[in-house]
Amino acid sequence: MFRPRSLALVAAVAATTAATGCGAGDLVITTFGEDFIETAIPSEFFADGGSVAFSKFLVTFSEMTVNGADGKVGGEVAGPVVFDLHEAGPAEVATLTGLEARRYEDISVAVGPATDATLGGNAASDDVEFMKAQGFSVFVEGSVSQNDVDKTFAWGFSTNTRYVDCELEDGSLGVVVPPGGAGEWQLTIHGDHLFYDDLASEDAVLRLSAIMTADSNDDDVIDIGELNAVDLTSLPADQYGVGGASDVLSLGDFVGALSRTLVHHTGEGECTAEKR
Amino acid sequence: MGGSGVSMGVGLGRLMASGVVGAGLVVGAMVGVGCDEAPAPTSIALTVAIDGVGLEGLQSTGGYVATVTAASLCIEQLQTHAGEAVLASTQPSRLPRGWPSVGDVRDALLSFSSARAHPGHYDEGGLMGEVTGTTVVDLLATTATTMPVGDGISGHHGSASITLCTDANLGGALLLEGTASRDGTDVGFRFVVQAPEVIEGIPVDVELGGDGALAVHVDLAGLLGRVDFDAFPAQTPPVVPTAPPPGSQPDNAVGRAIRASSTYHVELLP
Numbered sequence: 001m002f003r004p005r006s007l008a009l010v011a012a013v014a015a016t017t018a019a020t021g022c023g024a025g026d027l028v029i030t031t032f033g034e035d036f037i038e039t040a041i042p043s044e045f046f047a048d049g050g051s052v053a054f055s056k057f058l059v060t061f062s063e064m065t066v067n068g069a070d071g072k073v074g075g076e077v078a079g080p081v082v083f084d085l086h087e088a089g090p091a092e093v094a095t096l097t098g099l100e101a102r103r104y105e106d107i108s109v110a111v112g113p114a115t116d117a118t119l120g121g122n123a124a125s126d127d128v129e130f131m132k133a134q135g136f137s138v139f140v141e142g143s144v145s146q147n148d149v150d151k152t153f154a155w156g157f158s159t160n161t162r163y164v165d166c167e168l169e170d171g172s173l174g175v176v177v178p179p180g181g182a183g184e185w186q187l188t189i190h191g192d193h194l195f196y197d198d199l200a201s202e203d204a205v206l207r208l209s210a211i212m213t214a215d216s217n218d219d220d221v222i223d224i225g226e227l228n229a230v231d232l233t234s235l236p237a238d239q240y241g242v243g244g245a246s247d248v249l250s251l252g253d254f255v256g257a258l259s260r261t262l263v264h265h266t267g268e269g270e271c272t273a274e275k276r
Numbered sequence: 277m278g279g280s281g282v283s284m285g286v287g288l289g290r291l292m293a294s295g296v297v298g299a300g301l302v303v304g305a306m307v308g309v310g311c312d313e314a315p316a317p318t319s320i321a322l323t324v325a326i327d328g329v330g331l332e333g334l335q336s337t338g339g340y341v342a343t344v345t346a347a348s349l350c351i352e353q354l355q356t357h358a359g360e361a362v363l364a365s366t367q368p369s370r371l372p373r374g375w376p377s378v379g380d381v382r383d384a385l386l387s388f389s390s391a392r393a394h395p396g397h398y399d400e401g402g403l404m405g406e407v408t409g410t411t412v413v414d415l416l417a418t419t420a421t422t423m424p425v426g427d428g429i430s431g432h433h434g435s436a437s438i439t440l441c442t443d444a445n446l447g448g449a450l451l452l453e454g455t456a457s458r459d460g461t462d463v464g465f466r467f468v469v470q471a472p473e474v475i476e477g478i479p480v481d482v483e484l485g486g487d488g489a490l491a492v493h494v495d496l497a498g499l500l501g502r503v504d505f506d507a508f509p510a511q512t513p514p515v516v517p518t519a520p521p522p523g524s525q526p527d528n529a530v531g532r533a534i535r536a537s538s539t540y541h542v543e544l545l546p
Contacts, residue, residue, distance in 0.1 A: 200476065200477050200537070201473075201476070203473070231502075231525075232532065233502050233503075233504075233525050233528045233529040233532060234525055234528065235528065236523065236528060236531075237472075237527070237528045237530075237531025237532045237535065238472070238531070238535075241532070241535055241536070242532075242536055242538075243476075243477050243536065243537050243538075244361055244477060244478070244479065244536070244537040244538045245538070246498070246536065246538040249502075
């Protein structure tokens with residue numbers, strides 16, 4: 001269900017396109033964590049059993065641009081702005097108003113470290129300040145359970161990624177602004193990606209065992225340092241494949257690389273992630 | 277299918293039948309190509325030569341210097357695709373190595389990296405070339421081993437996939453044997469690795485306007501660089517090559533490396 005949130009970002013938006021002969025419309029940019037982030041990832045989705053429940057899923061969005069493939073400028077939402085995808089959504093990020101009604105093929109968004117200029121979206125003010133202080137682009141917190149063992153995790157990432165060439169599941173590029181109406185561009189966040197066991201293979205599955213056993217001091221808290229201490233060569237050769245990412249050496253590196261794959265275009269649509 | 281003078285050789289036809297790209301380009305050729313349009317793809321011969329690199333001063337985790345006395349790889353097919361590779365890294369490996377691996381060199385040359393933002397969504401695109409024929413490559417040989425001539429179509433070849441095979445003499449797809457030494461301690465190693473699933477998403481990024489020859493360099497430093505040779509028993513001479521236990525760190529390290537697309541570096545031969 002679409003729920004309008006703060007309109008602060010509407011004021012910050014630069015909608016530069018004047019209406020022309022095709023009419024004009026609006027584009028509403030939303031973000032949504034779906035059931036996997038808002039509720040849980042149940043055990044049937046994990047190859048080795050277990051489940052994950054997020055209690056917080058913070059993402060810093062910025063540089064949302066909407067342009068035509070012919071160079072037509074649609075608009076931009078500069079951000080940066082922090083949203084908590086664990087909150088019930090979809091949440092409105094911003095609205096671009098008065099755009100020429102047409103398809104805008106070239107849309108992009110960045111997920112990068114929060115800065116002093118970062119605003120709050122639907123995230124709690126304390127969380128926004130936390131993201132700024134840590135310079136995080138993504139922060140996730142929650143619990144994992146496997147074989148009647150429960151642990152918690154809190155992982156922050158400062159990765160800087162730009163998502164471009166976004167296409168819908170049907171292969172169509174970008175978004176459509178209808179005349180006299182409002183189109184929607186949803187930044188769909190796939191929280192399950194953090195638990196995939198391969199960076200490139202079509203056969204990647206969700207796994208938990210290596211993450212659970214990373215808790216080297218057995219305090220039932222799995223932190224990033226513990227993930228970094230797991231050398232991938234200690235794991236079976238047919239799991240946690242890195243493809244061409246030769247700089248991914250530890251489980252921490254691996255999950256960090258996966259943090260660059262979270263953003264999808266309106267459901268199951270895909271973008272190309274540029275590492276910055 | 278008629279055409280506007282485009283030669284539909286066996287290779288081009290078969291690649292079209294395989295389904296994907298190329299078909300749209302060939303349709304364009306069949307209805308006639310205007311002066312401003314890209315030339316229609318043509319059938320080309322594709323050759324592949326394979327060798328091993330990264331052998332000099334090969335140093336692994338823990339500071340062992342490895343001397344490789346046998347290295348062989350069984351390969352049965354190489355395909356090239358229109359799609360670009362996934363997750364090419366811009367960061368050089370943090371492993372200490374006495375000689376930069378081809379992966380390090382490639383990484384240093386890349387000015388950016390990008391990937392489809394989803395595991396497994398490497399979009400290989402259309403089949404552009406195919407070279408098939410069981411070939412056992414001596415990775416220590418001073419000259420490259422050439423596979424049987426294959427087929428391709430002209431255009432942009434973005435990425436490649438490699439299918440390894442099992443050779444009875446090797447006992448698997450890969451044989452690596454030698455001695456690793458550190459501070460006067462020698463250990464003998466012997467790795468026999470079974471063929472994994474098809475290795476996909478190897479960067480290629482070349483334009484072939486006509487017959488082409490590709491070199492595939494197999495990075496021996498990449499294969500052995502993360503092996504912890506402390507896991508092998510120290511030996512007094514004569515050192516005997518020893519296989520690591522299944523599931524051990526050395527076994528996992530080489531098993532992972534043979535699957536990594538970064539172990540294979542493809543370039544266009546002049």
